[in-house]
Amino acid sequence: MVGLYLGRSELESESINTRYLHIQLLPSSFDAAGRANAAQRLTCFLIDDRLTVDAGSIGIALNDAQRRTVRDVIVTHPHMDHIASLPIFVDDLFGELEQPIRIHATDEVIDLLKRDVFNDNVYPRFDELKNERGRVMEYVPFEVGKEFKVAHFTITAVPVNHIVPTVGLLISDGKVTVAFSSDTAETQEFWNLVSRAPHLEALFIEASFPNSMGALAEASKHLTPETLRKELHKLSHNGMDILAVHLKPAYRETVARELLELGIDNLSVMETGRVYEW
Ligand SMILES: [Zn+2]
Ligand SMILES: [Zn+2]
Numbered sequence: 001m002v003g004l005y006l007g008r009s010e011l012e013s014e015s016i017n018t019r020y021l022h023i024q025l026l027p028s029s030f031d032a033a034g035r036a037n038a039a040q041r042l043t044c045f046l047i048d049d050r051l052t053v054d055a056g057s058i059g060i061a062l063n064d065a066q067r068r069t070v071r072d073v074i075v076t077h078p079h080m081d082h083i084a085s086l087p088i089f090v091d092d093l094f095g096e097l098e099q100p101i102r103i104h105a106t107d108e109v110i111d112l113l114k115r116d117v118f119n120d121n122v123y124p125r126f127d128e129l130k131n132e133r134g135r136v137m138e139y140v141p142f143e144v145g146k147e148f149k150v151a152h153f154t155i156t157a158v159p160v161n162h163i164v165p166t167v168g169l170l171i172s173d174g175k176v177t178v179a180f181s182s183d184t185a186e187t188q189e190f191w192n193l194v195s196r197a198p199h200l201e202a203l204f205i206e207a208s209f210p211n212s213m214g215a216l217a218e219a220s221k222h223l224t225p226e227t228l229r230k231e232l233h234k235l236s237h238n239g240m241d242i243l244a245v246h247l248k249p250a251y252r253e254t255v256a257r258e259l260l261e262l263g264i265d266n267l268s269v270m271e272t273g274r275v276y277e278w
Contacts, residue, residue, distance in 0.1 A: 020277035059085025077166035160184035191234035225258035243270035
């Protein structure tokens with residue numbers, strides 16, 4: 001793993017080096033001067049400035065160059081922290097889009113987005129609207145367990161164990177393979193999928209609550225550092241970078257300390273705003 005710390009202006013001028021897969025957890029929390037800070041309130045992973053996994057902060061944290069290149073969004077599940085600014089993202093780009101924003105999700109999740117978000121009450125049914133050049137948003141369903149392509153990526157989604165229909169993902173650019181647990185409690189199919197991958201460079205796994213809140217984690221179908229440790233035993237690989245995400249901001253320091261205390265060398269808390277490369 002190579003880490004880069006880039007400011008906004010540097011990010012905009014940096015040409016993407018195609019030798020690496022780039023992943024950034026977009027910032028979603030800002031101080032009074034507008035500077036991003038470490039707290040993760042929303043979930044949106046930006047991959048190669050082209051695709052996002054979830055869209056919590058997509059409408060507030062992309063720079064102008066990224067706004068022009070991100071046209072595919074995978075929604076793992078419809079919880080607000082994963083889709084909060086997706087409607088704003090489409091709205092901002094409405095007049096200038098030359099191709100639709102493609103929302104990739106299971107049929108179940110697409111139905112929920114249509115019913116509860118893009119429903120002409122909360123926000124417009126963008127999939128039915130056009131600008132001068134054509135449609136501005138389209139839903140692209142995928143089937144769980146079946147490989148599909150988005151841009152230069154090959155992706156497989158499988159159900160995980162969350163309170164609403166949710167998928168975990170395996171994503172490869174042909175050279176580098178990474179996995180996203182999304183929000184989940186203890187699960188199995190995801191670990192089978194990840195263990196079948198020939199090699200894995202990075203695993204993004206949720207760690208929402210501290211160990212003392214195990215009952216709430218269980219009820220809301222999330223992990224704690226202790227249950228995360230048990231989940232990792234289901235993995236046949238080792239040596240990949242393990243990046244913990246989705247730490248609830250109110251308990252971030254405790255969860256981070258408990259993760260550190262697990263003593264797993266290649267496990268760290270993912271930093272928001274940092275561009276990671278593999
Ligand atoms: Zn969730
Ligand atoms: Zn979440």
